[in-house]
Amino acid sequence: MRRRPDTELIVLARKGSAEAAEVLFDRYWAHAWRSAYAVTADRALADDAAQEAIHKAFGALHRFDETRPFGPWLKRIAVNRAIDHLRRASRLTRLDETATLHAWSVSQAAEDDLRQWAVTDAVAALGSARRMVIVLHYWLDLSVEEIAGVLGLPVGTVASRLSRALAELRMALEDQRVV
Amino acid sequence: MSSELERLLRDARKALPEPDADTTRRARIRALAAIRRRKRRMGAAALIGTALVVVLALGASLGSVTAPNVTAAQGPSGFGFVPEPGWFALQSGGPIGRGLPAVAIAANVPFARDDDVRGLAETSGLPYSTLLGLPPEGVVIVASVVSPVRPAVPFGESYPERELPLRVRDAVPYIQYGTQVRPEQPLGQYQLRALVRGYNVDLTFYFGTPSPSSAQFAEAQDQLDRLLVGSKPLTEETPATVISGGSPTLTVIDRTYSCTTVLIGGLYQVRSQAQLGQRVGSGWVNLAYAAAGTGSQAGSRTGLLDFAPASSLAWVTAGAPSETTTAGDEFQRFPVSAGGTLGVNRSLCKPSSARVALTTVRLLRRTLESGSETFDCDAPRRVLVRFRATVRASASLRERARIFLATSAPVRDAKLAVRTPTGKLLSYADVTESGEARLFTARTCVSD
Numbered sequence: 300m301r302r303r304p305d306t307e308l309i310v311l312a313r314k315g316s317a318e319a320a321e322v323l324f325d326r327y328w329a330h331a332w333r334s335a336y337a338v339t340a341d342r343a344l345a346d347d348a349a350q351e352a353i354h355k356a357f358g359a360l361h362r363f364d365e366t367r368p369f370g371p372w373l374k375r376i377a378v379n380r381a382i383d384h385l386r387r388a389s390r391l392t393r394l395d396e397t398a399t400l401h402a403w404s405v406s407q408a409a410e411d412d413l414r415q416w417a418v419t420d421a422v423a424a425l426g427s428a429r430r431m432v433i434v435l436h437y438w439l440d441l442s443v444e445e446i447a448g449v450l451g452l453p454v455g456t457v458a459s460r461l462s463r464a465l466a467e468l469r470m471a472l473e474d475q476r477v478v
Numbered sequence: 479m480s481s482e483l484e485r486l487l488r489d490a491r492k493a494l495p496e497p498d499a500d501t502t503r504r505a506r507i508r509a510l511a512a513i514r515r516r517k518r519r520m521g522a523a524a525l526i527g528t529a530l531v532v533v534l535a536l537g538a539s540l541g542s543v544t545a546p547n548v549t550a551a552q553g554p555s556g557f558g559f560v561p562e563p564g565w566f567a568l569q570s571g572g573p574i575g576r577g578l579p580a581v582a583i584a585a586n587v588p589f590a591r592d593d594d595v596r597g598l599a600e601t602s603g604l605p606y607s608t609l610l611g612l613p614p615e616g617v618v619i620v621a622s623v624v625s626p627v628r629p630a631v632p633f634g635e636s637y638p639e640r641e642l643p644l645r646v647r648d649a650v651p652y653i654q655y656g657t658q659v660r661p662e663q664p665l666g667q668y669q670l671r672a673l674v675r676g677y678n679v680d681l682t683f684y685f686g687t688p689s690p691s692s693a694q695f696a697e698a699q700d701q702l703d704r705l706l707v708g709s710k711p712l713t714e715e716t717p718a719t720v721i722s723g724g725s726p727t728l729t730v731i732d733r734t735y736s737c738t739t740v741l742i743g744g745l746y747q748v749r750s751q752a753q754l755g756q757r758v759g760s761g762w763v764n765l766a767y768a769a770a771g772t773g774s775q776a777g778s779r780t781g782l783l784d785f786a787p788a789s790s791l792a793w794v795t796a797g798a799p800s801e802t803t804t805a806g807d808e809f810q811r812f813p814v815s816a817g818g819t820l821g822v823n824r825s826l827c828k829p830s831s832a833r834v835a836l837t838t839v840r841l842l843r844r845t846l847e848s849g850s851e852t853f854d855c856d857a858p859r860r861v862l863v864r865f866r867a868t869v870r871a872s873a874s875l876r877e878r879a880r881i882f883l884a885t886s887a888p889v890r891d892a893k894l895a896v897r898t899p900t901g902k903l904l905s906y907a908d909v910t911e912s913g914e915a916r917l918f919t920a921r922t923c924v925s926d
Contacts (some may be wrong), residue, residue, distance in 0.1 A: 312513055320513045324506055332497035332505075346501045351848075353505050358512035359809055359926060362749070362789070372809075379808040383848065418490040437484065438491040447802040448813060451756070451763025454802065469483055478483050 309365045312357070320357060327370055328353060331377040337434045338381035340423060348384045352377035378439060382449065414477050421471045429464035432457055557623055557677075559584040560704040560736060561860070563832045563899070568594060568605075584701050585618040609659045609684055616686035617698050621705060623677040637679070640672035643703040646695050648672075649683055664688045674707045728890070729873050731820070734834050734864040735827035736899075737791045739857050740773025748772055748791070748857040748896055749926065750905035753807050753850035755797055755913025762797050765814060766915040767805045768894045768907030769793035770863050772826070783812040785879040792822040792863045794892035796909040798870075807850045820867050820892060821875065821884025827863060834864035836893045838906050841918035844925075852926035853919045855896075855904040862899060867892035 300308075300318050305326070311319035331352055336345035356363075356373050363372065422433055435441045435449065443461065447454045472478045497505070557580050561567040566589055569582040583593075583605055590607035605618060612618060640648070652669030659665055666685030673679070681702075685694055739746040748770055755766035771789045786793055787810045795805045799814035806812055844851050873887035893908040905919045 315513060317510055317513060320510055321506070324509045328502060328505055328509075329496055332501070333491075333494045336497075337491070337494055342495075342498075346497070349497065350501070350505045350508055354508040354512050355809070357509040358515065360513070362809065362926075376808055379811075383808075414486060415490045415493045418486050419493045422487070422490065433487065437487040438494070448804050448811065451758045451761060451800075451802055451804075453800070465483060468487070472483065472486075478486065 305369045306365045334374045334377040335381040337438045344384045348380040352380045417477045432460045433464045558582040560828045562701045582621045587616045612686040614686040618684040620682045622680045637673040646699045666690045729869045732866040736830035737827035748855045751852035752907045752915040752917035762803045765795040765797045765805045766909035766913045767795050770896045786817040794820045796889045797911040798888040818884025819889050821882045825881040834862050838918045844917045853923040855923035865894045
């Protein structure tokens with residue numbers, strides 16, 4: 300079962316195969332959670348958003364076109380849920396003042412890579428508006444147009460935020476001699 | 479410098495943490511619960527279907543109760559009847575075959591069980607059992623065509639070239655090979671042959687009486703007007719039902735369609751959904767939205783579609799969109815600027831003159847948790863969908879993405895209702911430009 304492609308697993312899961320659904324879950328859960336975490340920078344919010352996303356996605360498998368890739372679809376649902384949670388928690392504006400390095404935790408493996416640590420901290424230190432576009436673009440691979448759609452912003456605004464965020468990151472990382 | 483920074487940024491995603499074990503365990507339980515819930519629903523539906531078959535096999539005379547379930551044509555893809563209200567239609571599977579005859583049958587009485595082979599016309603093309611029991615006021619129309627690749631009869635006087643809609647008055651009394659289908663109680667039998675768009679079309683009209691009344695001929699003509707041959711559908715030729723409102727800047731678009739539902743997972747279903755508008759600052763991120771859909775095709779590579787989902791039957795929004803405003807739920811959003819503020823799927827829906835009440839009577843109001851909700855309603859193979867929208871501009875529906883008719887004009891308020899051909903209301907939804915959305919569905923509909 301674990302070697303089967305997504306399309307077969309989706310078809311089987313639709314028919315009620317718990318085994319297929321479990322394989323699909325194992326294949327994509329961490330990915331969905333990390334997407335939610337990248338957006339929220341908060342474990343509790345990421346937990347809620349990712350769980351909701353996986354529950355909704357699996358409940359809507361019959362509506363999914365199995366000829367399309369499953370991972371990006373789930374990721375997009377997780378991102379949307381995460382943004383909704385963030386908005387609900389009114390953090391989009393408050394994060395500007397409260398964002399700290401402690402909002403982010405990194406894996407043990409990453410601790411060996413000081414550059415990654417520094418970059419991650421620098422991203423966390425960005426204001427929420429700029430952090431969001433950086434995360435969506437560089438970590439979740441959304442295009443500028445897609446980010447505009449997700450955040451409800453003009454494409455030009457997203458592009459300028461991205462540019463300013465990169466400039467801010469560059470300054471911060473140059474100070475630390477990371478770049 | 480910038481590319482180095484961008485590379486570092488992309489690499490930094492590896493530093494994102496993993497979900498903890500407890501969260502993973504809870505998420506797994508919820509995911510599997512969603513699958514099991516779906517399976518239970520499918521099982522219940524199958525049980526009900528099996529019970530119905532058993533009841534029928536036992537000879538229970540459900541008559542008109544079950545008959546509507548076998549009415550609709552199997553998605554007339556190039557050839558078939560779109561049933562008039564009160565009519566029933568069957569056709570052979572698939573589009574017109576190469577060199578193979580295709581058959582479409584319409585009747586103003588329910589088909590006998592022998593003539594309905596799981597929703598398709600019996601292969602002989604003669605609904606014999608239905609004709610044997612045809613009441614005096616009954617009308618049956620049998621149409622057959624042959625592919626233009628290998629026409630059965632060369633073009634000529636036998637098949638004079640005609641335009642749609644064909645006319646009953648051009649038909650002539652006809653007894654095939656001298657055979658009266660029902661000699662002891664003769665039928666009125668008429669034949670019409672025509673070359674339509676390169677197809678040899680044979681039409682036979684059966685009336686329940688040997689001397690049909692003018693009302694019966696008129697009724698047959700109404701149904702004949704809805705015969706599709708070749709690739710030219712009814713849709714755009716039908717005049718737009720655009721009504722001018724009181725204000726010169728307002729237009730009311732009020733349309734009703736007969737839509738084909740799609741079989742998925744053993745069920746024909748209609749999906750009804752509504753979504754509250756989501757605002758950021760003074761602009762809309764996501765418009766208030768209501769939609770009726772069917773079948774799959776819901777996913778996309780990113781979840782953000784280029785246009786409305788192909789599984790949509792019809793959708794309405796309300797509010798003034800910006801360039802980046804989207805519509806739809808989190809599973810399938812599309813940019814309103816590309817997809818349109820309201821629209822209908824022209825490949826699944828054909829204009830209908832049936833009346834669909836925009837009412838919530840006998841429906842349950844559904845709470846839009848998290849701002850949106852979707853309900854699945856078991857449905858027959860054809861449903862009637864009506865939307866009525868007050869648009870803040872002069873607007874009409876135009877072709878979009880090949881399969882839709884849509885407009886981009888901002889909508890002030892809109893209503894959307896779905897009912898079965900037999901009159902059962904399945905859902906009602908409305909949206910307003912303040913971002914409000916309400917959804918009502920039949921009790922039997924289940925949260926998605």
